[in-house]
Amino acid sequence: MARLMGGETDLDIAKALAAGDVTGLAWLYDRYSSLAYSVALRILGDPGRAEDVVQDTFLKLWHGADRFDAGRGSLRTWVITSVRNRSIDYLRGRNAHARKEQEIPLEAEAVGPGSDPWREVAHSLERNLILEALASLPAEQRQAVELAYFGGYFHREIAEMFQVPLSTIKGRMRLALEKLHSYLRAKGYFDGL
């Protein structure tokens, strides 16, 4: 009964997936599809493409489900890393040229007004904290991180954009991640992980 009421654990899901039980895929999708779709949409900026990437990602995870290793990370990380990489492959492949002209949002986005906060609540606090952490970075560091992670740009491309040496961009990325880590750790974010 607990399984029908959304009480299944990540381990239950992983076991069902590994056993080839499609119920496991349904659980996985129900728990992580909105996060996956949010990430794909943030990267691709196009609902239709984001839907395709989400479907492909989950299908690929389903077919290679045995590769999930609970010892190496959470199911959530597995899903969002996959969807991020697949979205970036899509950007870099079919769309690599058009991407140059696309406007990349550089500012941390606030939670949209008028949305139902309770639809989002499961992630909104966590998201707000991460947005706060990003907002605390100097602009050039935040831009380096966002252009790479969400924009799919290589470090060389970012160095060209800003007309600075490659080592400067690498340094900004390193500093940014270190600062984000300190910020989140000071807020106790990693305590429960």
Place this chain on the structure above:
Amino acid sequence: MVFDHEEVEGSLAASLLGACDAKETEAVRAHLETCQACQELEQRLRSVVEVLPLAAPNKEPPPEVRTRLLRAARGGWLPPAVVVQVPPLPRRRWPSRLAVAAAVLLLALAGALAWDLHLRLESAVAYPMSGTGPLATASGRVTVLPGQDLTVVAISDLPPPQPGRVYQLWLVSRSGMVRPAAVFVPDLEGRSQVLVPGTLQGVATVAVTQEPAPSGSRTPTGKPELAAQVG
């Protein structure tokens, strides 16, 4: 391409952000296998990269995606009798006002019980709570006591609620259903200890909003200002 320690230190963040080409990524990976200092750095930076996607604005995919996915997973054909549907938590399971009242009563007992709770905390599982906005300075801890079938939410540095408001604690299921758990106000030192019956099974988030005094709301009207991820 072979990288020395300093080069890897320089490239690691870019590599984790997916900004290096395949050769550089491989050179970083190869060095990591042999260098403990770089492994530690990698672990620290990776923990940040893994949560970056959570910064994306929250959007729901249309329901057809689920149907298409499950059909494709079934090999393109899905007999109607085995369509997999995971129903959301049924509403009737959420406590009524009576249960809210009971939780408030429990709250009144909290002080009396607090003295022996610390004895029971050893087998407990705890999750940190963090605040944003007006409650940015507040912090708390959600402790599940499986043996007692009870959950304790302890909050400190909580400012008094706005006039005419109380704090209300909510449990949010993984499918996004929200149910009220308790209404409370902090003591003069900004502390509150709230007892919630049960062990949070199926709950993803414990959140606090400000709601109209004295008895709160049936569904939240304010924004969550303090929360813990618990599942």
